[in-house]
Amino acid sequence: MTDRFIEVSLVKREIHCTAKLLDDRAPLTCAAVWDALPLTGDVYHAKYARNEIYALFPPFAETEPPLENPTVTPIPGDLCYFAFAGTELGTKSYGYDREVRAGTTVVDLALFYERNNLLLNGDVGWVPGIVWGQVVEGLEEMAQGCNDLWRSGALGESLSFRRV
Numbered sequence: 001m002t003d004r005f006i007e008v009s010l011v012k013r014e015i016h017c018t019a020k021l022l023d024d025r026a027p028l029t030c031a032a033v034w035d036a037l038p039l040t041g042d043v044y045h046a047k048y049a050r051n052e053i054y055a056l057f058p059p060f061a062e063t064e065p066p067l068e069n070p071t072v073t074p075i076p077g078d079l080c081y082f083a084f085a086g087t088e089l090g091t092k093s094y095g096y097d098r099e100v101r102a103g104t105t106v107v108d109l110a111l112f113y114e115r116n117n118l119l120l121n122g123d124v125g126w127v128p129g130i131v132w133g134q135v136v137e138g139l140e141e142m143a144q145g146c147n148d149l150w151r152s153g154a155l156g157e158s159l160s161f162r163r164v
Contacts, residue, residue: 004034004163006133008079008111008142010043010053011158015145017111017138018164019079022131025069029081029132032061033161039109043159045150048121051076051114053146055159057107059083064105070128072119074112076143079133082108088124109161111135113143 004021021030033039041055052074064083074080086104110129119127135142149157 009160010145013145017135017142019133019135026132029065029130036060038162040160043154043157050117052112054108054110059105069131074117077135077139078112078131080110080129113146
């Protein structure tokens with residue numbers, strides 16, 4: 001299979017990086033994401049995992065991918081996929097402006113931009129993610145944008161994933 005690449009962007013800040021899909025390690029997840037592209041959503045900066053930005057989406061895969069190529073310690077440049085039951089994100093501590101409720105699933109597509117991440121959530125414990133992509137170009141500029149997002153806020157910013 002030919003290598004596949006996507007562009008990940010902080011839209012308002014006009015910052016982009018390129019990531020390679022890890023089809024050899026997470027084929028079902030890569031196929032689900034690729035088929036759903038382009039995807040854009042409000043960006044959030046992690047509270048628990050540390051150096052992570054992410055967007056939330058309604059489920060887009062016919063069936064949720066299994067936990068392939070899992071990690072609880074993502075490294076800089078990892079793209080991770082998480083699926084949460086609505087009740088897992090329903091506490092007010094998350095501050096989401098969308099309705100999350102029992103019986104729903106929320107997909108979280110995340111980019112990790114710096115070291116020392118640990119996927120441990122105070123509400124639910126360990127949260128393994130599927131590593132489905134790796135940033136191969138533009139991580140330094142994206143990390144600067146992510147730090148700016150952390151310090152100045154995410155309001156009005158979007159995280160976008162599209163095919164290259």
